[in-house]
Amino acid sequence: MDVEPSAELKYEDGGDSSTRATEGLANVIGYHLRLAQEASFAAYARRVGDTHIWPGWYSLLRIIHDNPGINQTELSIAAGRDKSTLTTSLRELGKAGLVVKTRDGSDRRNLRLSLSANGEEHLARLENHALAHDAEIDRIVGSNERARFLDTLKRLASELANQC
Amino acid sequence: MDVEPSAELKYEDGGDSSTRATEGLANVIGYHLRLAQEASFAAYARRVGDTHIWPGWYSLLRIIHDNPGINQTELSIAAGRDKSTLTTSLRELGKAGLVVKTRDGSDRRNLRLSLSANGEEHLARLENHALAHDAEIDRIVGSNERARFLDTLKRLASELANQC
DNA sequence: TATTGTTATACTCTATAACTATA
């Protein structure tokens, strides 16, 4: 989070937004979108922190779970990162006994990736944390708002991305 | 963004969410909150990119603008970062002629920070980008949803933060 | 002793390019 409240200082979210049209972010959606997302991530990290499972592993485990036998390059594309950045992560996941790597018999360049039983278990644990976290978010959002709020988030992501 | 769609692979946001209760993030608010925020930041960065102004400077300029004479330690607390991380940023902002540093006469340990005319101008330019960006977000959110959506974001940030 | 700002250092996450082994 970039900005914390304090009694001593004025901040961008401060009460002077009426002074000038360009001043104050109190009413700016993009700003509060960031604050809400950061609060959500921090709350999730607090939850997961106790289990000593690195939160960043989640998406890799999830993609491998959904695509057993995927290779590293495909995984990197699916995860939106360069393939070189996965070498370290996959080595750690292998050492932790969560991911099994086998060489493809017919094309020995490929590493075929899948989850071990342990990996499935850890993924399930992370999913449970995510579910608990999302239940908390649902409680805050409220059942009346939930569908509308989710729809708006999806429209924001898709329409802002389509401007590239 | 961690995950991109593709015709070849199944992803966490894929269509298999009905298979198991724990599978699929298609309906998970925290996930879409992240996607929307990342899309918003990327769209803002595309806007600002043309002007060769580092987006990360924005919050520093804004806090200094709102608190002329603030010192580096106070600024670091306001920005939520360690004071040591500001030395480089403030040196660059000084070299770029955006921030003026003067030693406090009565306590020469303090650097008193303020914006130069140039700094005020750059801040205004960034604010204009932010306003244009937010106008785009407003268009997507829609005037019917705007107030509700913003209120929900604020509740999320404050209630999730209060659990610390 | 305590505080302000700087420096040295390191860690995480990411990327690009060059390399190897395979094809």
Place this chain on the structure above:
DNA sequence: TATAGTTATAGAGTATAACAATA
């Protein structure tokens, strides 16, 4: 030649600890 994965290297962005100047 082309592809899969690894390594070397670098660049943000962050943190902690030790330090010099000042109080």
